[in-house]
Amino acid sequence: MREELLTVIEKNSRIDLKELAVILGVEEIDVVNEIAAMEAEGVICGYHTLINWEKTSIEKVTALIEVRVTPQRGQGFDSVAERIYKYPEVRSVYLISGGFDLMVILEGKTLREVSTFVSEKLSTLDAVLSTATHFILKKYKDHGCTIGQKKEDEREMITP
């Protein structure tokens, strides 16, 4: 049940528990217990809403920052990653294989705010060797959802 449950709520975390139990073909109490267990185990880390900010009057800028760092003795990349992810404006931090080490996703109100963060906070960390900042110009698809398009049902109304 766990895998199918996760697949459903990954796409729709607002689904009613009773309905979730029905479509999975199990008892409601089992769904409640399983979700509670996964929350406790840290399998489920949170419930979020996918927002197209462009449709609001709120300005947001998102940047992907490639960061090259010197690993720390005994701690590898973890301690520098921690110093970075503790900033609330940092949305995500990933350790990456290939030409650089950390991918930092940053959200700010303006370009200036983001670049200030990079030049004053990020680049000045001892372990950071270099950064390359890429601003997101347009989001086409996020979290598996195509942004901005609603698909019409083009099928005939009745077919055999």
Next chain:
Amino acid sequence: MKNPLSEAVVHIKPSGIRKFFDIVSEMNDPEVISLGVGEPDFDTPWHIRDEGIYSLERGRTHYTSNSGLMELRQEVCNYMYRKQGISYDAAQEVLITVGGSEAIDIGLRALINPGEEVLIPQPSYVSYEPCAILAGAKPVIINLKAENEFRLTAEEVENAVTDRTKVLILPFPNNPTGAIMERKDLEAVARVAIEHDLIVMSDEIYGELTYKGKHVSIASLPGMKERTVLINGFSKAYAMTGWRLGYACGPAAIIQQMMKIHQFAIMCAPITSQCAAVEALKNGDDDIVEMCTAYNQRRRYLLNAFREMGLECFEPYGAFYVFPCIRQFGMTSDEFATRFLAEEKVAVVPGTAFGESGEGFLRISYAYSLENLKVAIGRMDRFVKKLRAENEKGQS
């Protein structure tokens, strides 16, 4: 002027589906929700579409061999072996057709001599009976029963067989009932088919959509491959209805005669569809699982909703249809569907569109998103309550 028309064609009844289609079209009302569609709501998975596009870019725009691209026939054979353990010869025993529907038509034409009988279990897909008539056969209808969950029993076949019976059509998983045939059911029917030397035309277009164990093909049972024309296609399993691509597998002697009709009538199935289908068979197994899981969730949702409404419905384990019984309201299927459409703006198909034994039932498709189904079920609940109130008033 002479009568310009063929008597045989004129005498064929128009599809019961068509009538409802016309009513819905005339309404032209954006409020109408349809649960009347017999095709997946998913778009064809992108990697399959991409392969079609790529084939066009490479200029693959010509005829293929009459039987279909060898590569595709080979993939069909691999698929049949992988899923059903049946070995077919790609050169002689596989024919790529324009949808499963073409395979039904040319299959019957290749098998039937005038006056021979074709057993057609109903409720079932709308094309078997007219295709049998056009092939010169006498259709013999077997009315499937709700108490058997609309499965076909050996006894029903036995009772319908005469010395003129040539073909048994086996339409499972079934449209419109959602019924399946499990191994034990098939074994019983296979015994009768062998005893009476029947050819089985097994339409397994919904074979990938089952919710109680894996689909079993009758052709995989001992002694059946040599007397079975297995029809399948890409429409339902891979959400490829508009590509119009299906296939038939069977004994070389039959397939080669079908190929003869196909080569004169059609030449070959569209090459773009065939190229895309190769990709579907090679890399599409995961897509099937994903879509099947979604259908199963909706199926459970509907069954539960009907139970809560007090609507009698056997549990269907195949295709994407449920077939609830509406006899308790004292209306015909047609009356119910017509009023439901007029008063609640939900389109469903009366069971009678698929044969007289569909009387008292509705075909409800769950090839719709859960959100859509929820709205429709809300309206249905309201409608059912209204009908009950009317009936009580009528009695008092």
